[in-house]
Structures are given as structure tokens and as C-alpha cells.
Amino acid sequence: MIKVIVVEDDELQRFSIVTALEANSDEFCVVGEAETGAELFALLARATPDIISLDIKLPDMSGVDIARRLKRERPEIRILALSSENDTSTVQAMLETGIDGFLSKSKGILNHIAEAMHSIMQGVEYFGSDISQIIYRLYVAKNQTTEETSDFTPQEKRIIELCREGLLGKQIADRLCISLKTVNNHKSNIFRKFGFKSTSEMVQYAVNCGAIQM
Numbered sequence: 001m002i003k004v005i006v007v008e009d010d011e012l013q014r015f016s017i018v019t020a021l022e023a024n025s026d027e028f029c030v031v032g033e034a035e036t037g038a039e040l041f042a043l044l045a046r047a048t049p050d051i052i053s054l055d056i057k058l059p060d061m062s063g064v065d066i067a068r069r070l071k072r073e074r075p076e077i078r079i080l081a082l083s084s085e086n087d088t089s090t091v092q093a094m095l096e097t098g099i100d101g102f103l104s105k106s107k108g109i110l111n112h113i114a115e116a117m118h119s120i121m122q123g124v125e126y127f128g129s130d131i132s133q134i135i136y137r138l139y140v141a142k143n144q145t146t147e148e149t150s151d152f153t154p155q156e157k158r159i160i161e162l163c164r165e166g167l168l169g170k171q172i173a174d175r176l177c178i179s180l181k182t183v184n185n186h187k188s189n190i191f192r193k194f195g196f197k198s199t200s201e202m203v204q205y206a207v208n209c210g211a212i213q214m
Contacts, residue, residue: 002121005032005049007040007066008082009058013105017053017082020110027114037061044074051078051117056094057085067097078120082109091134101126151193152211159186161212164203 008014021028034040056063084105100120116126196202
């Protein structure tokens with residue numbers, strides 16, 4: 001029997017999830033329901049679930065903060081995240097917390113939630129098809145970033161670092177003892193190579209991919 005706590009602030013959605021799980025009463029037991037993060041942690045003082053079905057957008061706490069706290073304080077509890085907001089940054093942030101599964105509400109979670117929970121309880125992560133596509137894109141982007149980082153020459157990195165410090169073209173030229181034209185040529189090459197449209201975009205990318213330090 002898999003013991004579950006359902007965390008969902010939408011009453012109708014929460015009712016649907018609970019009903020779907022209770023339809024398999026020989027497999028699942030809903031030991032609690034919560035509408036907020038505060039309610040969840042109060043509930044955990046008296047209930048011990050195997051898995052938490054976690055809506056990641058709650059009125060008082062973000063799903064990322066809840067998942068981090070759960071993994072820190074109650075690492076034995078598995079987490080199945082549910083969300084209607086499946087942008088890349090949200091998915092990446094949730095994955096970094098160490099969640100065990102992720103389903104998109106837009107893809108009919110009721111048809112997959114039981115399967116997802118069984119998989120998670122067997123130690124196998126479970127991600128819905130659209131979430132898996134985002135994860136793949138993140139993987140590809142990470143690999144591309146790793147490859148592209150080496151494309152910054154040492155001089156380009158120095159110029160980007162000085163741009164991050166707020167220096168302008170002439171100031172950079174003076175600092176590096178090169179001509180302003182050389183500085184502009186380097187920046188033009190970087191912009192063309194990576195498709196940047198602004199200096200701030202160039203600097204942010206270089207920081208994100210680890211080419212320079214913040």
C-alpha cells in the first residue's frame with residue numbers, strides 16, 4: 001500500500017487526484033490533503049507518506065522551496081511534482097531539487113499519476129512526455145554550452161570580464177594595451193559567433209556557462 005499526501009490549492013483538481021488514487025484503494029491510501037506549504041509541513045508532523053503529489057505553484061510557498069526542504073528534512077519521502085507551468089527554467093529548478101518525478105497538468109495527469117507513483121516507488125524516476133522533451137533540450141543545451149565555452153579565446157574572456165566590470169571600449173583598450181579597433185573587432189567576432197545582440201547578453205551568457213566568474 002502506497003501512502004500519499006496530495007498537495008494542491010485548486011479544490012477541484014485536488015478532489016480529482018484523490019478520487020483517482022482512491023479508485024485504486026488496494027494500491028493507494030491518501031493519508032492527507034493540503035492546500036498550502038504550511039499545511040503540508042503541519043500535516044507531516046502527524047502523517048508519514050511514502051510519496052507526496054506536489055503542485056509546484058501554491059499561494060504561500062514555491063514548489064522549489066518545498067521540494068528543497070523536503071529533501072533536506074524528509075529525504076525518505078518521494079516527490080511527484082505536478083505543474084501547469086512547464087517552462088524550461090521551472091523544470092530545471094525543480095530537477096535540481098532532486099524530485100523523483102514530474103507530470104504536466106496539461107497532459108491529463110489522472111491517466112498517468114498511478115503509473116508515475118508506482119515507478120517512483122520502485123526507484124525509477126518518472127517524467128511525462130512533454131517534461132522529458134524539456135529535459136532533453138536542457139541536456140542538449142548544456143552539452144552545447146560546454147563545447148562552446150572553449151570557443152572563447154583568452155583575450156575574448158578578458159574583454160568580457162572587463163565588460164562585466166562596466167568598462168567601455170576605450171577603457172578596455174587602455175587596460176589591455178591594445179587599440180580600440182582591436183577591442184571592437186573581438187566583440188564583433190564574439191557577437192557573430194554566438195549570435196549575441198548586446199554586451200549584457202554576452203556577459204550573462206559567459207557567466208552562465210562558466211567562461212567567466214561573477
